[in-house]
Amino acid sequence: MGFMSRWEPNARGRLELAALELYSERGYDQTTVAEIAKRAGLTERTFFRHFADKREVLFYGAGMLQQRLVRGIDEAPAGLAPIDVVGTALEAATELFGERTAMAQQRQAIVAANPELQGRELIKLAALAVALADALRARGVPDPAASLAAEAGVAVFKIAFQRWASGTVERPLSQVIGESLAELKTVTAGN
Amino acid sequence: MGFMSRWEPNARGRLELAALELYSERGYDQTTVAEIAKRAGLTERTFFRHFADKREVLFYGAGMLQQRLVRGIDEAPAGLAPIDVVGTALEAATELFGERTAMAQQRQAIVAANPELQGRELIKLAALAVALADALRARGVPDPAASLAAEAGVAVFKIAFQRWASGTVERPLSQVIGESLAELKTVTAGN
Numbered sequence: 001m002g003f004m005s006r007w008e009p010n011a012r013g014r015l016e017l018a019a020l021e022l023y024s025e026r027g028y029d030q031t032t033v034a035e036i037a038k039r040a041g042l043t044e045r046t047f048f049r050h051f052a053d054k055r056e057v058l059f060y061g062a063g064m065l066q067q068r069l070v071r072g073i074d075e076a077p078a079g080l081a082p083i084d085v086v087g088t089a090l091e092a093a094t095e096l097f098g099e100r101t102a103m104a105q106q107r108q109a110i111v112a113a114n115p116e117l118q119g120r121e122l123i124k125l126a127a128l129a130v131a132l133a134d135a136l137r138a139r140g141v142p143d144p145a146a147s148l149a150a151e152a153g154v155a156v157f158k159i160a161f162q163r164w165a166s167g168t169v170e171r172p173l174s175q176v177i178g179e180s181l182a183e184l185k186t187v188t189a190g191n
Numbered sequence: 192m193g194f195m196s197r198w199e200p201n202a203r204g205r206l207e208l209a210a211l212e213l214y215s216e217r218g219y220d221q222t223t224v225a226e227i228a229k230r231a232g233l234t235e236r237t238f239f240r241h242f243a244d245k246r247e248v249l250f251y252g253a254g255m256l257q258q259r260l261v262r263g264i265d266e267a268p269a270g271l272a273p274i275d276v277v278g279t280a281l282e283a284a285t286e287l288f289g290e291r292t293a294m295a296q297q298r299q300a301i302v303a304a305n306p307e308l309q310g311r312e313l314i315k316l317a318a319l320a321v322a323l324a325d326a327l328r329a330r331g332v333p334d335p336a337a338s339l340a341a342e343a344g345v346a347v348f349k350i351a352f353q354r355w356a357s358g359t360v361e362r363p364l365s366q367v368i369g370e371s372l373a374e375l376k377t378v379t380a381g382n
Binding site for chain 1: 311317343346
C-alpha cells in the first residue's frame with residue numbers, strides 16, 4: 001500500500017515466488033539474492049527492503065505464525081482445557097496459509113533438502129513451543145502441563161501441516177489440524 | 192576389555208569428560224581436538240579412534256538412545272496402546288543415562304549456548320520421532336496414530352530430560368518420564 005506499492009506492486013510476493021522457484025531449480029546454496037531480484041524483475045535494494053537475507057524468505061512466516069498463535073492463546077475463552085486453548089489457536093492461525101498449498105509444498109521440499117535449513121526449521125518449531133508454553137503460563141496453566149500442552153500442540157501442527165502440504169489430504173489445513181488433535185487425544189488416552 | 196583398554200583405560204570416558212570441561216570453559220567453537228586429547232592425557236589418534244569429530248562427543252549418545260528405543264518398541268508386549276508402547280520403551284532406555292546427571296546438565300548447557308549444536312540436537316530428536324513412528328508402524332499401528340504417538344513420546348522425553356538434567360527434580364529419570372507421560376495423558380484428555 002502507499003507509495004512503494006505503486007512502483008513495485010506486490011514486491012514481497014514476487015520475491016518470495018522467485019526465490020522458491022530458484023531454490024527448487026538450482027538448490028538453496030547455489031542461489032544468490034541478485035538472481036532472486038532479477039527473476040522477480042526487481043532490484044537487490046528492493047529485496048533487502050523486504051528480507052534480511054535469502055534465508056528469511058523461507059522463515060518470515062514462522063515469526064508471523066508464532067505471533068498469531070500467542071495472540072490466539074491470549075484471546076481463547078476462559079475455562080477451556082489447555083490442550084483445547086492450543087487447538088483453538090492453531091485452527092485460527094491457519095488463515096495465514098490461505099490456499100497456498102503449492103508454495104507450502106515447494107518450501108517443505110527446499111527445507112528438507114538442506115540440513116542447515118532443516119536445523120533452522122526445527123529451532124523455529126522449538127522456539128514456538130517455548131512461546132506457546134509461556135502464553136499458557138500467563139493464563140495460569142502450571143508446569144509441566146503448560147510445556148506438555150505446548151509441545152503436543154506443535155507436534156499436532158507439524159504432522160497436520162506435513163499431511164496438508166504433501167497434498168495427500170484435500171481438506172483445509174484447519175480441518176486437518178482438528179482431525180490430528182482429535183487423533184492425538186485418542187492416541188494418548190492409552191490404557 | 193582387550194588390548195586397548197590396558198593401555199588407555201576408559202579412553203572414551205576420559206575424552207568425553209575432557210571435551211565437556213573444555214566446551215564449558217572456552218566454548219565449543221574455541222576448542223580443538225588436540226586440546227581435548229591433551230586434557231585427557233591421550234593422543235589425537237586415540238580421539239579419532241573413538242569419535243569422528245568433536246561434535247560426535249556430544250551426539251553419539253543420541254544414536255545409542257535411538258537404537259535402544261526402537262528395540263524397546265519392537266520388544267514391548269502385544270496389546271499395549273501405542274502411547275504405552277512408547278512409554279515403556281522410554282522408561283527402559285533410561286538405563287543408558289545411569290546417574291550421569293552432572294554430565295547431562297553440562298552437555299545441555301553447551302548445546303543450548305550454540306545455535307549450530309541446538310539445530311543438530313533438534314534434527315536428532317526429529318529423526319528419533321521418525322524412527323519411533325517406523326517402529327510403531329512395523330507393529331501394525333496405522334498413521335497418523337503412529338506419528339502422533341512417536342512425536343508425543345519425544346515431547347515427553349524432551350521435557351522429562353530437561354527437568355531431570357536441570358537438577359530441579361531429584362527422582363530417577365525413568366520416574367520423571369513416567370510422571371510426564373501421565374501428565375501428558377491428563378493434559379490431552381482436554382474437554
